[in-house]
Amino acid sequence: MKILKLSSRGAMALLLAASLTIPAWSQTTSSAYAIKGGKVFTLAGPAIENGTVVIRDGKIAAVGANITIPSDAEVIDATGLEIYPGMFDPITQIGLNEVSAVNATVDVSELGDYNPELVAATAVNPASVHIPVTRANGITEVIAAPGTTSLDLQSGGLIAGQASAFNLAGWTMDEMQINRSVAMVINWPTIQTSSFDFATFSVKEKPYADVKKEYDKSVNTLSDWLDRARHYAQAKEKGSPALYERDLKLEALVPVVEGKLPVLVIADQERDIRNAVEFCTKQNVKIILGSGAEAWKVKDLLKDKKIPVVLAPTNRLPEQEDTPYDKPYTEPSELFAAGIPFAFSSFGTAFSRRLPQYAGTAVAYGLPHDEALKAVMLNAAQIFGLADQLGTLEPGKLANIIVTNGDPLELQTQVRYLIIKGQLTSTDNKHRDLYEQYRKRPQPAH
């Protein structure tokens, strides 16, 4: 039995010793671990003081206060530390976007407006330097969503493609993948009379009537795609006389119209959210609202239709000048109070590690702390139908676990141990490497 020892006051040297057993950016290959001595927050019941979590073959085997540690398990001493499910960032571009401004490193937005057949997992780069940076901050799994650009303001198409869920550790995407297709991303068209034009670096105005016409056309086309997919599915199933060549786009939409794959509708303004909900209700497709800056204005509708919300970073400015200054901060607590399921999300790559900061800020503005933990650990798993595998520390679930030296939502908290897919995973990353490298730089001669 090999014992890794690290107290809560564990020095860097000890951490270094621990990391020696883990090859850089890779994982160990032990089949069994036991994390003992820490306070276990299962998110499925009350916290367990001095609890033990046993992990075997990638999954959680046992959790509790009086658990026998198997003789073959590698023991992680978490005395004085806290044990949580890893955090889940449900809308990101991780693996698809290395350096936002360098097009050659970005695979987020395909040309064309209707690309349901595209799947994020196809192009997720398992060697992205964002992956170790992100997981070192406690995020153990993410969803990469195509077409959800946040920085360059360029549209990712109306039907942008399928979002993929994966663990933030592994040699190939096949090893990392949790679910290749968890949602169909739809960027809901907005009626916007003014927009910024990068080519001329100026604001362009269009008459409302023209913009409305474009909008109606987009919605009609979306509707048409779903109608055709339905017809396509029926024709294939029943051998109807309607002849269809195999069509990858329609094929990809079949699970959507059959209600098996939810659409992740990205919309912010009240009117857009209402229109999107109406559309999805009429089309009888399952909807997850993404971004949702004005979701607080449509709480009754979201509650009534049981629509969950994946919030874009809530550390943002209010939508309008007269919106209360703290509205983005209080929105999560308002959604919670209204009984609407929601999750925090980064909508990006470099800021995925800010996920706990968003949740912590929401706590400061009224969201109960345990609900905030769920909103970065459990809720996304439930929203995307992955709660049988992720989100709580319960036997049978994937062992994605973080061991921290304190409240995971606090800014100064460090992740001491990281378990992904049941393997002890290094917290080494590009940022710490550069820090340690340049910290050792000798004083230059003058």
Added chain:
Amino acid sequence: MNPKILCAAAILVAFAPVASRAQNPSTILIQNATILTVTHGNIEHGSILIRDGKIAAVGADLKAPEGATVIDATGQFVMPGIIDCHSHIAVDGSVNEAGPAVSSMANIADVLNPDDIDIYRDLAGGVTAANILHGSANPIGGQTVVIKLRWGKPASELPFEGALPGIKFALGENPKHSNFPTPPGVTPRYPGTRLGVEEVIRQAFIEAREYKKQWDDYNRRKSTGEQNLIPPRRDVRLDPLVEVMDGKRYVHAHCYRADEILMLIRVANEFGFKVRTFQHVLEGYKIADEIAAAGAGGSTFSDWWAYKMEAFDAIPYNAALMTERGVIASVNSDDAQEARQLNQEAAKSMKFGGLSANDALKLITLNPAIQLGIDARAGSIDVGKDADLAIYNHDPLSVYAVVQKTLIDGQVYFDRQRDIAQRSTLASEKQSLLDKEKKSAEEKKAEEKKAEENSEKQPEKKPSQKKKPPQAGNGNGNTGIVTGVAGGAR
């Protein structure tokens, strides 16, 4: 980060939260708080006496003088108001005069907009002063100004009295136009490389040095009583550069990579001036010794990275490592949202690099004050300094801390409870204005219809006019959103 959303409906401006118009008390005692002085430790159950906008006393046993207004801050934390060393709020229109490579004639101080709601929002995040910078489109950009966030005051009362003006320089991808395409049919602007960026700056200072020589010569001869001298022709482009060489104007240089930082230090040495701050300075940790030796400050982001190539080696340990190597470092926002959470951003330097709590606080208080040359008046809670303070309900380095009050010059400019209390009044006021607007639109419509009917009744008198199409309007009154470019400077 967030695209700046501007409401076209001017009517909404009327609903921006209003600073107290009540009589401002001249003597205030904030009592029973944990006081984070930054310069001389924390005082538990401490008090701050404010007189005429200045800190008159700080300590554990202060009694309220007669007539003083008492702010009971039991269980709360008072820290110096946050100073944001890189901001683009309160600017009317674009922050970039992007035409020429040297745009030193443009001055941000000329376009201050006191009605920008982001002033109020940042105030609500504990910010009391900000360095309002020109954008980064040019190797030598426009002139800059330090302001206090005196929401409700006219533009003329925003500038921080006595603060030295600045000028923005920019190195790397932005001035060489790496990330924005040149519009079709437009000749790309020189420079297009980091080599050219250096050349533009050197060339401008060579001109400025000659120009300065002419003026010095003229002033010398004039002072000896020489008559009929013709003064050199004023050059508004070169005047600010002469001020830089005379130490009367600070250089705030936008930069990313270590090589370009060293380049500017060399150029500054050649022309005998100092760079006051390197802004962003994301690779500052690689050459912290050189920056410290040059006497420059480093004003950086907490954890931004990878948004462009020159930000790919950025690390969240930057502020801590620069501090460790003797650079006066600050953490700035460059963004109206980020400014609202600078206390959180500073706290990250404790996680990444192990700064002490007090050193982390310095990143957003005393250090930016030193960088902007306003540390005699701001940046710490010391007797004699301006009473620019932020009061939080928790330790401001915790994610759970919320600003309760922000004071500038001893006046409460933001009060969370007052803001919350105002909301329903403002909402109903807005609704009544909208109703009024709707009603008058309906009346107008009805009148038009009536006029139309009348003219239809007497077609022979007047040649019939074609029916006027309905005006293209803004639908349900919720449109008119303008999406602009945030900052345009990072």
